[in-house]
Amino acid sequence: MASMEKETVTAAERVSNNSAGDAGGLAVAFEEGKEVGLSDAHICTDADNKRILRRTDIWMLSLLCMVYFLQSADKGIIGLTAVYGLKTDAKLKGNDYSNIGNIGYYAQLGVQPLAAWILVKLRFRQVLPVIITCWGISVAGGLGGSRSYAGLLASRFFLGAFEAAVIPLFSIITIAFYRRSEQPFRVACWYSCYGLSTLISAPIVYGFGRIHSHTLFRYQVVYLFFGLLTIVIGITTYWWAHDSPGEARYLTPEDRLKAVDRLKANQQGVVSHTFKWKHVFEAWGELKYWFYMSMYRQSNHVDRVLTDFPFSHGNRR
Numbered sequence: 001m002a003s004m005e006k007e008t009v010t011a012a013e014r015v016s017n018n019s020a021g022d023a024g025g026l027a028v029a030f031e032e033g034k035e036v037g038l039s040d041a042h043i044c045t046d047a048d049n050k051r052i053l054r055r056t057d058i059w060m061l062s063l064l065c066m067v068y069f070l071q072s073a074d075k076g077i078i079g080l081t082a083v084y085g086l087k088t089d090a091k092l093k094g095n096d097y098s099n100i101g102n103i104g105y106y107a108q109l110g111v112q113p114l115a116a117w118i119l120v121k122l123r124f125r126q127v128l129p130v131i132i133t134c135w136g137i138s139v140a141g142g143l144g145g146s147r148s149y150a151g152l153l154a155s156r157f158f159l160g161a162f163e164a165a166v167i168p169l170f171s172i173i174t175i176a177f178y179r180r181s182e183q184p185f186r187v188a189c190w191y192s193c194y195g196l197s198t199l200i201s202a203p204i205v206y207g208f209g210r211i212h213s214h215t216l217f218r219y220q221v222v223y224l225f226f227g228l229l230t231i232v233i234g235i236t237t238y239w240w241a242h243d244s245p246g247e248a249r250y251l252t253p254e255d256r257l258k259a260v261d262r263l264k265a266n267q268q269g270v271v272s273h274t275f276k277w278k279h280v281f282e283a284w285g286e287l288k289y290w291f292y293m294s295m296y297r298q299s300n301h302v303d304r305v306l307t308d309f310p311f312s313h314g315n316r317r
Contacts, residue, residue: 044258052251052259053182059250060177063240064170064190067132070230071166072197074139074159075104077205077226081219084209089147089217096149103153104160115165119172120275123243127169132234135162140227144220176244180266201226 044052078086078101087097118127135158142155174186208222216224242248245259283289 044262048255048258049262052245052255052262053178055250055255056177056245056248056259057186059240059248060173060242061186061189063237064173064186065193066233067128067237068166068170068190069193069197069200070132070226070233071135071163072194073201074135074226074230075163076198077201077222078156080202080205081222084205084218084222086219089219090149090152092149092152100149100152100156104156104163107157107160108164111161111164112168116168117275119165119169124169124173125238125241125243127165128241129234129238131162131165132237133231134234135159136227136230136232136234138162138227139230140224144223144227147217147220175266177248177263179263 082097086092092100138155138159142158143152146152146155170190171187174183174190178186204225205222208225209218211218211221213221242250245251245263246256248256248259251259
């Protein structure tokens with residue numbers, strides 16, 4: 001007990017004696033497991049923990065909620081635009097509308113392995129702004145600029161491909177910035193934005209659906225709005241996002257060190273850029289993985305059927 005107290009005092013003295021730049025470098029080294037002298041120390045008090053958690057919520061949780069809201073809205077408004085002339089204006093026939101709706105999920109499935117590798121190799125601030133901006137371009141320039149089946153189909157494909165990394169990346173960010181006891185509530189917060197996007201995007205689409213343009217169809221106006229909004233948020237994300245607690249710019253250098261210290265309770269690493277196949281095989285052999293897959297599939301099954309395969313008079317037998 002005395003040795004732990006001595007280590008804590010020594011660690012606190014090292015933090016206080018370091019300059020801001022040294023403390024920031026110490027936090028990164030601690031995060032990467034290179035600063036063994038702090039591994040057994042406890043420098044984050046309860047007051048520090050509450051302050052760091054609050055600032056993390058303000059910066060990181062708000063970012064996750066905003067991006068997931070846009071991701072859900074950009075993907076889901078196809079069902080709303082169908083009410084405002086998408087099928088007739090784009091001259092869709094037969095299963096064209098359903099194909100446009102579900103091709104994005106085929107793209108997500110195909111790109112997932114590549115997305116998993118990229119998320120390990122690159123930093124969050126390098127990946128997140130790029131994929132958000134690219135899917136915003138797919139919405140604004142692709143869906144908003146297309147008037148044919150082929151154009152809409154290709155745009156939805158790229159939309160799904162760029163969105164493939166969103167949920168895995170958000171899971172990684174939540175694990176990297178929060179304690180295990182804090183993670184379920186944070187996941188619930190950003191995942192609930194799926195339903196929130198439906199509630200908010202519906203009246204927005206209704207409002208833009210009242211606009212009558214001589215050059216654009218009503219569904220194009222809707223996609224232009226959501227696409228341009230996504231592009232703006234995507235560009236802003238480069239300054240909004242942070243790679244890890246040890247490099248979080250919304251914290252002082254001393255608080256970055258304490259932010260890494262408070263995550264020791266997770267008993268796991270924070271930063272790793274090495275892709276390990278054994279982790280993939282370990283996940284495939286984990287029963288909880290398949291339970292989660294089944295749960296996620298069932299929760300989205302009915303929604304996708306109603307959105308992408310709507311019942312119409314033409315489908316009656």
